[in-house]
Amino acid sequence: MEHTPPPFFKTGPTPLARLLIFSALSLALLVADTRFNYLTPLRQIAAVIVYPLQRIASAPASIARRIGDFFVTHSSLRAENARLTQERLSNAPALQQLKALQAENRQLRELLAARERVNADARLAEVLYAARDPFSRKIVIDKGLQDNVKAGQAVVDTRGVVGQVTRAYPWLAEVTLITDKGQAVPVQNLRSGLRGVVFGVGQDGVLDLRFMPLNADVQNGDQLVTSGIDGTYPPGLPVAEVSNIERNAAFIFARITGKPLAGVASNTQVLVLAWHREVPQPPGETAAQPKRRKGKKG
């Protein structure tokens, strides 16, 4: 039924006109945001307004978790304590060796006049919620620009790489998980030293090692760690374990899939690594040019 107000009432533009105006505005926003990334300041302002609501909405879950923590039984605490002591004992030799190895490594690097690896500065953040968007895999953490969390930083848990900060708001940050479709992580095979790039495919627990030739030296069970050549992820962090290899001569590349090692979708706390490596300027670019920012797909 057409909604046509009698002409003698002043009612402003018709619904159809309003529909067109607001649809055009939405589409303009969509294009400006996804194609050109123009709207960062606008997003920041909107994020500050929405922030209190987000905190209120995530409060019940975190209160429930805290109450759950409070009622931990004595026996489970004892069991955990015993397990941790045992783990510490079993890790102790490795740690002692690590110190010696680090010293040796430093000396060798000095001998080779190689650049020293910079230790990343880690910051603990709590996962507020997984983004409620069926199209992408993201989590929202409770540290933002105010805590020096910036877009591009790597996010890890105790077992490996979880993802990358792709958008930082004043008190929150969005982390794109490595399983998000098209999210790339440069890796190195721990056994053979072969470098490659791992892509997310948009499913939980599946990663894709792409562009590896058919005869590439990759085996089931190989560990893939970050190679660090992108300057985003510090080198040597575990990313995935190769779980399936298909070598079909009909294709140029082998089909290699792996499982992420980190609990990508099941963490409550993660570490944000602020790691910055001085990358020499690529040849052909003059120093006068402004520094180009890293793309969001690291």
Next chain:
Amino acid sequence: MALRPPQPHEILLPVKAGFIAATLVVALLANLLPWSGVVLWIKPDFLAVTLLYWCIHQPRKLGFAAAWLLGLAMDIGDASLFGQHALAYTLLVYAGITLHRRVLMFSIKHQVLHVVPLLLLAQLATLVVRMAAGADFPGLLYFTASFTGAALWPLFVLVLKLPQQPRLDPEHPAI
């Protein structure tokens, strides 16, 4: 379909603008709760259903601008594309305002049948935007939210109409 004349007309109290705003904020909060897993797929878009309720029942009280701004808030909260929910809610409000006289002719049961396609329209707009931006089709389960939202319509009508019910106080016959 049995087209009943509107039931013995209840005379409702006028709705307060503050109440509309409060319900919309509560619906936004409900959407921002940390849903996850299967529930995330099944849960209705509370804000969409609430918006639809108000633009069907009070088409002159709820503007496009409010719906559009709430859509932007959802986009920030959901880490989705900026403008995606805004577009969906704009379409929803237009459809609601255009059809409000027709929908109100029907009983609650039959109103649900109108609500399903309207919510589907909003979801379809989101889907088109995301697929144009390069996402995969997330599967038919994605559309469940429209059906659960429509199934909750009678509950929404019941709750949102409560403060408008005239007080049935025999000693102080109001109005």
